[in-house]
Amino acid sequence: MTDETQTLAQGLSRRDPGLLDHLIELYQHRLYRYLLFLTGNPALAEDLFQETWIRVLERGHQYNAKSKFESWLFAIARNLVIDVSRRKKMPSLEDLGDKDSNQPFDPPDEHSISALQLLVSRENQQAVQLSLLKIPAYYREVLLLRFHEEMGLEEIAAMMSAPVSTVKSRLYRGLAALKSALPEGSV
């Protein structure tokens, strides 16, 4: 347990408003991206983002600083997504996505890259975005955590309360599923 996580745990236990404001700022992109990947629905991801922080406020005393804060945060968000899917009596996390909208993510920042790069990368990114929607949410989740958040296998397993072997098999299958979901000629 580092001094930093210990201080964080104490602050959360005290419901320190300044600390919570700082954490919301710090993790806003990562948490929103995780929820968006998991649900595929921007409006739902936004609601769950706010609910997650309310839970962090209410259950801050339960953070024991033994795990990384982001793992604990993502685990809360994940449980909320599961709660929503249960309430809506969905057979799996898959059905959370907005089936009518095939563009859950925003377009890239056009000023940061050249026109040619933009064209190629935009096509690739759009192909990946669309393909992500076609694969099951539990594959999207591990792919994001491993390749976007760069979390370790044990960390992901702890967050998901699942064995490392499950995480590995989901990663292998997720990669294969994503590749086969891509349209011919893209990437």
Added chain:
Amino acid sequence: MTENLHIRAQKFFAQSLVEGLSHADQSWLDQHFHECAGCAREIASTQELLHALRTVPVSIPRDLAARTQLRVRLRAQESAQTSHGNFLLWVITGFSWFAGVLSAPLVWRGFAWLGNYLHVPKLAVEMGFVLWWAVPALFAVAAVLHQKGFNISPWRGPN
């Protein structure tokens, strides 16, 4: 080159992405990529896919952080008020229970005298005493349960 070697190379590559490879296996894989253009293309395509995955642009909705911060602060204030109210309720309940215990013998005698005076059956007198003693506690429990129910309902989250 046999088909088994290509399958092995793809398996090793996936393994290198997910859980890492031993030095020997990694060397074999690198060597294979040098010799096999087909596998090298396949690998380049997967790496490009991962790059696209890592750079999928997600821009956060406008003011989401600010709105969340405000909501969290409001909830914190609400919770602080509720916990202050709970403290007062527990103090009052404790005091009421203590006073009830101290006054029980006196009240019992009062009930017994009244029952005798009005010729009420003993069972009715006993029930009246139990009711008199239990009603404040029942009110306190009802208040606590009501308050807990009020606090829990927002946890149901968005519908």
